[in-house]
Amino acid sequence: ESPATDLSKMSWDDIVAQAQEEGEVSWYVWYFQDRFRPVVEAFEAEYGIEVTIPEGTGQGNADKMLAERGRDVGDIDVFAWGFNDFDTVDVTELFLPLDMLPEDEGRVGELLGVDGKGHVVAYWGNQTGIAYDPAHVDEADLPQTADEIAAFWAENPGKFGFNYEKGGSGPSFFQNMIRVTADLDMADGEVSDARLTAAEKGFALFQEQADDFVVTASNVDSITRLSDGELWMVPAWEDHLAGLQNNGEVRGDIKFYIPEFGMNGGGNGVAIPVNAPNPAAAAVLIHWLTSADVQTMFNQTFGTAPMHAEADDSAALVPNAQRANQTAWGAQPFRGELEKAFIEQVILER
Amino acid sequence: MTARRWITVLLLLAPGLGLIVGMIGMVVYIAVAQSFGLYNLNGESVLTVAHWAEMLDRKLYTRAVRYSIYIGVWSAVLSVALAYPLAIWLRKPFRGSITVGAILKAPLLVQGLVAAFLFINVISFHGILNQFMQGIGLWDAPRRLQNDRGAFGVLFLQTWKNMPFALLLLTGAVQAIPDDVLDAARDMGAGTFARFRKIIAPLSLSAMQAALVIIFIGAVADFSFQVIAGPTNRQSLAQLMVFVRQTSWHEAAVVGVTLMVIALVGSLLLAVIARLLLRGPASR
Amino acid sequence: MSDILAHNLTMQFDQFTAVGDVSFTVAQGEFVTLLGPSGCGKTTLLKMISGFLHPTAGRIHIGGVDVTRTPPEHRDTALCFQSYALFPHMTVRGNLEFGLRQKRVAGRDRVARVAQIAQQLSLEPQLDKLPNALSGGQQQRVALGRALSMQPSVILFDEPLSNLDAKLRDQVRLEIKRIQQDNDLTAVYVTHDQSEALALSDRVIVMRDGRIEQIATPENLYHAPATSFVADFIGNANVMPAEVIGEADGGGWLLDSRMGRLVSRDVNDPQAKHINIAWRPERAHVSPEGSLTGTVVSRAFQGHFTDLHVATGGQTYRLQVAASDAIVGGDITFALDPGDVLMLEPLR
């Protein structure tokens, strides 16, 4: 018997009732588990459903979700993932359609050029930008354009670092640099030799000053080295930086901004695996997570960009003016080809 | 070989090799199939060599192959080369030899990731190595040592973590060589090196092969040391695998299967080369 | 020059003294045999000379140089191990060549030398076998060949022939002697086989419990053993206490023993009134005129002679007689020549 068919035919009240009968829900989220646990206490209090947030890693959770495909009943009720990660699998096959949720226009079902197809909704919005060490870089002198970045490299060789492979903030940086330098329309996903040749103008910027910037190993590596004083500026995720500061892992005085040439926003989504043991409770949790109130609360607690149209987004870490600099991720498959070409022509040639 | 004998062999192999082939054989098949477009997690499966063609064409891939082999071979060779003298030294128990053995083996017990972070801390821009070198006046300014291009950091970590393993294997083998045989070699005028080259190494060949092969396989597939301490202008195969997995499972599988082939063929070659170099005992 | 000088050598294993305060010399080109009961310290002594064991005390000089602390690989000695100690992963040829390779003997010479040794030791058919496919005696010959092929200035043999049959042993013994003499090697040889010791050696060192009992030429050892231990050990003499009563008519000494009255015409004079005397089993001759009689208790055929145990005066003695029709239980009458009755150390 498939719980999926059951739920879609049930009224929301029945679903809530069943959820309370199920009494528990496991939420596999790959970051901030320690900080989410207190947050979901409100949910537990409201519905009387106990939420388990297991320890784990992004890849571990994904592996578990995929490994459990064949099981009749798995362990995961709610599965959180980077919104673009959902693109690597067939969401319609792996996850329940979320049509059992009460109608809510404010929810975000498409993000970063990825369509959740009604099986995934966003609950967490975040932003890439550049973290900097105010001890060395004056807020007033922050480079805002590609040329200013290049000038910064030239003036301060070895003080700017980014990573190209892991975690997205580095790719966001170089893609946007190339976008503005080569004047590319990233919303167009079409791959053509002409467009890739055009991009080479952007690569040239990096090639010419290859010795002036540092390639780091990961987001974490970038921020750590910034905190250590080795680097002065690194691309980073806003929430990630905040989390590390909160943990006492890096210096609290490090600052963050979104340059004017624009950097990408991002987000995480949640979905219910088809074999979730407590599908009703899962639906109720997702309903709660994506509600305007909770999104407002996330904005206040974590400084995230709310993923609900009606939520209040006034508590962001960066001034709202800078938020305007957010750009969208490029469309596939061109974005992928651009990344490949960048790696081959810039990274591997260093 | 009689049928009876074959049955004995098969029964003996069943709980070990049998289990391995039975359980992992299927997994290997899936990996290979996936590299040819089957077992698609994102839509329909189509049998194709396109993913192989795509990957083989990329500089990133060919570099990764070469780089992983480099790391694998050097890690194995360095670990074994360092472990041998220590194993020979520890052949005869002496006062404190147990402690020495335990100290040398301690890195085995430290999680690789943690070791890598600690290592990075030591060599980082403002880390104690830089401070020490500046302190004694050898260097004027801090140097950027982390993620070095020659991958010496990775090799250091690999050796740090694997040398104890080689030591563990070699100590047993070296201890099993009778004193008399070593004495006889000395008596014939064989110096330390000749004794090692002609007696100890051939007689512990099989332990050495096991150590080489296992370390090689581990290092070829290195992920954690590479992502933390490896050079940033190239990727190891395991790193590449995780990287391309973000976009295509099949291409990740291509890298994975490459890794498997390199690991198996490489370990075979290493074992054969070790034997040829040392002309060890023909199998008994 | 490669004479050996051992000076107050002592070797202790924990509490146990395997070799105690032993001194001797072996001249350049001399062939000296170590003889002594199992466990008396022969191997220990050889291992000290070749450098595997560091003497607890004492010094060793080879060719006038103090080598006490020289490691084995720098001593020009070769030891033929009692335990063979063949290199298990090398063929017989590899084993035989090993030392030569270390000495960087040119390929040609090496091949020739190995071929010659293999031929001398009848090892040709085995050259390409691994040691574990060899019989015990073949292994032993490889161990011997490995040492011989080195032609070092000092060569040490630890029971090199114990697993060979009599014929082969004779043959190999000759080869050993030839190689030793041709190359003027200084040799120390351990054996349990007295006839080997007597036939090969310039001098024999008899050891007992880690100490030297007597050093002498083979003839001297046989004819004038210093102690009853030596007399007994070499040639299995019948030893018994006796009292020297006085000089005998016609020379020699008159002795009183449990066997009755005997006359000794030994080369040495008695050292005390109460001494040990000895006579050798093969020196008794059965003859009806003999003055001695006893009952045959056992009889063992030994080829060209027969071993008898004969009881007389409450003691049992050993006699070796030529083909004899003595039967167990019967009586036998025999005589001893005064020259064959040896007078040994005083009784304590």
Add this chain to the structure above:
Amino acid sequence: MSDILAHNLTMQFDQFTAVGDVSFTVAQGEFVTLLGPSGCGKTTLLKMISGFLHPTAGRIHIGGVDVTRTPPEHRDTALCFQSYALFPHMTVRGNLEFGLRQKRVAGRDRVARVAQIAQQLSLEPQLDKLPNALSGGQQQRVALGRALSMQPSVILFDEPLSNLDAKLRDQVRLEIKRIQQDNDLTAVYVTHDQSEALALSDRVIVMRDGRIEQIATPENLYHAPATSFVADFIGNANVMPAEVIGEADGGGWLLDSRMGRLVSRDVNDPQAKHINIAWRPERAHVSPEGSLTGTVVSRAFQGHFTDLHVATGGQTYRLQVAASDAIVGGDITFALDPGDVLMLEPLR
């Protein structure tokens, strides 16, 4: 019942035939010795009897039961290994006790048995040592003791005394014989020492190149060797071809050989006109009236006799003579009794 029956046993290692088509029996309680040159297949044969080697062909029965495929642990045999094969991590006591523990001999009996064996083999002081702290001879005695302590119905010895000195060897030999007789054990004994073989055995099997050359009692073997190989191997006879010319006056046969004319009064008649003949070195007696002369080429003192090599008629012969004043280079005249000239197999 534990007689041994070996039927057409063959053992091949790859191409090489170590034992070829060998058949023999050993009766319950009998003591049989295997004698033969190094590498002739003695150890291989013992290993087949004890079950470590599976014969390529042929069958083995012990006590009437076909054991060809029975694993060693289920054969009531004990082998004293030529290589000792002591358990290195067990003390001497542990080694000696091992078999008894397997047989679940009660603690008391075990202790008593071990104490007794240790005493018989003079191993008491070594009981608590590990094998690698023992001398070669001590190790060998432990190996022997381990087999003896088992008192199996079939006991196999592979050169158990080769590393012992003559005195100890005599003593241990007696113990072996005593234990074998007291317990009525069937014994197969490998030795290189002829006197040991002749003294201990009920029968001797002489092997050569993996085949049996002769099976006989010691006396027969000595006095009536079947072939020149046996004559030569046992007692080192001087073998030479001869032509039978006819019967001699006063019995026996007249022979023509390179040494000149000889008379043989062998127990067997000649089997052909051209045969091998043999005489033993110790049978020659030096006497001025002797009909044979030669030049002494070498001389080796052997204690109670002297070994001479004497050249005559372009050949060299071996003589064993009692104390002699023969000098190298001088001539010697000797005689042979017709009864000592043995007629062997026809010439091929």
Add this chain to the structure above:
Amino acid sequence: MTQARINSVLMGALLIICAVWLIIPFTMAILWSLVDPAQPWTPDNLLPPEMSTFRWTNMWENSALKPALLNSYTLAPTTAIVTLLLAMPTAYCLARVPFPGREAAKLLVLLPLVVPGFVTAIFFTAILFQLGLTQSRFLAILFAHCILFLPFAIRILTVSFEQVRQDHIDAARDLGASPVARFRAAYLPALRPGIFASLLIVFIQSIEEFAIAFVVGSPDFTTVPTLLFSRLGQDFIRPDAAVLSLILVVPNIILMLFLEAFLKSANPSLSSGKA
């Protein structure tokens, strides 16, 4: 130079190497574990600016550490022992029974080591799920770990089995030893180092393994690597990781010394008599 001199010189050298080898890493780990959350430790400071045991108490009280320790320390030793037992027959066969294809078999044994991590994590566990082994998460992980780490045990023990001397086996059999007695008398002394090595290696591998233990075990059955990895992942809490790894290292070292003492009781060189 005498052996004693050599030993003392080497010991001296070793002390210096040890500093690089162990003392620095371990001191760093300890210092990291003492970093107070209030003030991050950047490497330009020789010591953490503010030290406390907050990380330790926090980890002990506010995480699944206690059950994870219990789980890991039941799982790993069990895996080590079961793997050893499963590996013995194969190792014996590879070392002592000649059969055609033995070299190929030796290579095949390595398969679990060469299979890419994500394939193991997704597909191997999927097979475990399909086999219905997940009734008990403990048993499923145990089973998976045994298979994954068999190559270590098999290859290590193969080497040891090769070192058993045939004449010791023969002697034991000849003296009527039962298979067990034979094993103890002839095999065990030569196998000891191999048994020690494979127990230790498999134990460590099992206690460090994350992917399978997580996929199969989560959410009920948590092991220490899960805690460790989640702190070294996105959130990257170095002080917590240091605490965790120190918590693991100490019992491991004790265990290693214990095993070593237990298995190495007098290690006479395995030779005597004639080879």
